[in-house]
Amino acid sequence: MTKFKGILPILLAVVLIFVFTACGQSKDSGQINLMTWGGDFIPREIIDEFESETGIKVNYKEVTSNEDMQSLLEANPDQYDLAVVTDYMVDILRQNGMLEVLDQSKLSNFSNINPVYQGNYYDENNEYSIPYAVSTSFLLVNPEAIADLGADPITGYSDLWQEELKDSIVVVDWSVEVMGIVLKSLGYEYNETDPEIVEEAKQKLFELADNIMRFETNTPEDSLINREAVVGFMYSNQAVKGKKADDKLEPVFPREGMPIFIDSFVMSKQAPNKDKAYTFLNFILQPEIAARIADITKFTTPNKAAEEYVSEEYKNNPMLNIPDEVAENTSFYINVADVLEMYEHIYSEFKMR
């Protein structure tokens, strides 16, 4: 024991200082509790600005998935005011009766939202959700490397099956998305449940096995940057990052169409600070603020009025400033339980071969 005597008190002392500086938080002008993905999903500088402007403190609970948010919200609906969840989760939460019907009269800035992103299946009448960030997934390719391999240029999903692309594709690691690629390449739609079509897709998927070198959800763009892969199917914010790190990479919006994700603000039915939550929503909906958020987060802003305030970089980037004809060719994953189950099993079989 003696041998530790020197280290121990110092360690303890340092650590205790931390422990006892813990307590004591001021709560003057009230607060709101917000829950969503961390990092700069809702940029801190925007939140700081809101706090100093209104004196309302924002508690930002960071989570890693939509389902975590659902669990947390359903366990303690009276602890959270706002959450940002993805489209399908809006649908689940509203059907489970967790969401507050938003009072449009308190949302002076809602009209800023682009009608294209309103009235979708998960909230037909814009009662429960306010679109915050839009993202898509598409292909990021390295045209030079593809030519070097002797493969044809890639314009859509069906080009991914070329033999020359052996071991050179990286895809997002999620059964629904990978099945989506296959279904689209066969000319079907997402969320297909017809057993015959699903079986056909399964066979087609198995043919893709040799071409996929890696399944990666969080940093697929890295594989293109370090030249492990020549094509990647990834989310738009990742593709933007990849393109920025390596100008040789080019986005390809598959001609078959692509998935779209709309992350939206929702309010808990039992939100403890509803009025302040509306203040926050109105703040976020301001065009200048929305534009800055889009520039920081690299997500497309659903805020139509923000478009005149965004940076040149954003304006000239088709991955962010999605052209209308591309935007029309997008669809949602509905993530219905039966679909998930079927796809997950096929996906497991695919990987375990």
Next chain:
Amino acid sequence: MKKLKQNAPAIPILIWISLLVGMPLMFVVVLSFLSRDSLGNIVFRFTLENYKRIFDPVYLRVFLNSFILAVLTGLITLLIGYPVAYFTTKLQPKKRSFVIMLIILPFWISSLLRTYGWIILLGKTGLINSLLMQLNIVKEPLNMMYRFGTTLVGMAYMLIPFMIIAVYNSVDKLDKSLVEASYDLGASRWKTFLNITLPLTIPGIAGGFTLVFIPSLGMFFVSDLLGGGRTIFLGNLINTLVTRGRNRPLAAAFSVGMIVLVLLVLFIYNRVAKDKGEGLF
């Protein structure tokens, strides 16, 4: 009555753990017999469907795969960790604590980052490949990522301190006089190790193996990042089913399967160890 008095101090601890772990465990078992609706909400309708599903050949392969990974992780940490622990006990007492501290320190930083550390090392443009190319040892970068072996290295790296510390505790308290006696009888260093030290440290090995084997069944992001997500392990599957797969009853059935698997391993171990009078659990 005397027995009760003798056991009384243990009761609070048993209640604490049984309550906080036993309850979730019951929850998992009950959940595994329930169904869920199209939104993924749990429906209180009894079904055996989930268990039928985990006996699907595809999912059985997942079990096998995870079992192999966990056993190999246990063996590798043992092979590498045992000498580390053993040699550490041979150091001067003052150095010993320092070495143990050095072993534990890296584990105070995020495991996610440490996994990224391996990617930085082993990647196609990673440090090792850059070094080898600079020195003209290889022409083309070596392909070290996204293999089963990479996952194994990552897993062993994450869990090795548990093995080392467990073995260390068990070697350290070893009765030195036994070892001396063996030397006095003319046994070689190697023979002494095999006949005295190793058998006496089996509880440490078993403890370390348990502490490595069980968590390695549940780890998920290591195989995603280092193995390139090319195969599925139990930890990944359960995690996916709970979150994006929104099939908690099935995830619960897999969890029960995993627990049964571990209990089976412990049971077999206990049987074997009992014959040698070394039963730990």
Next chain:
Amino acid sequence: MNARAGRFRTFYLSLFFVALYVPVLSVILYSFNESSSTAHWAGFTLNWYRQLFNDRVIAEAFKISIQVAVLTSVLSAIIGTATAIIAMYVTKKMKKAINGIMLLPLLVPEVALGISLLIFFSALKLPFGHLTLVLSHSLFCVPYVYIMVQLRLNDIDFSILEAAKDLGAARWQIIRTIILPLVAPSILTASLLALAISLDDVIISTYMSGAASTTLPVHVFSMMRVGVTPKVNALCTLILVGTFFIVGLGQLINKKANKKEAF
């Protein structure tokens, strides 16, 4: 001890430490990388450190993590050691029961544990935050301490204990003067491990932290959707350098103290 064996020992340990620290050093190296991606090296920068010092969220998360980890490791050290000592005195059957139950927290998948505890603590109306974090973390740290301490207690020389008892020592006196000093090193190493386990937990912490508290690992994992920046590498570098500094200082003081004792 002959010289060759000593050299081999040093060689093996050095090799091990190289393998142990090289990935950590890569993490440190890339905290100076200009690109935010780990895929390539884009040049040297101190930018991430600058950003780190301006980031109150990461500082707050770090503080919470340390507080929770310290409280957890202290609590689990006490409970784990107490249980291991109690287990010496109970009946054989009871000891088996304790051994079995101590493994339970390791067996239940973390997600299941997290969600069940979330529901349970919500029903109890416990405030989510430090309390729930420490309670849940200790749950899976206690077994580690228990197993480590027990390994040392396993074949303790009972004749000493008997002798002490014959001499009229009370049980707690025996525990304090004989058993505790004997197991002290393993308590310490086990609590250092518990500290590491608590500092690294993501899944349970996600469910157990309150609306206003996020621990560091949760912060890091929740960043993945937007991208983990080398800011986190920078923080880890500082943590490591800091701990090394403290450990080194401890060693130094230790040496001085020993010298004084010698006089």
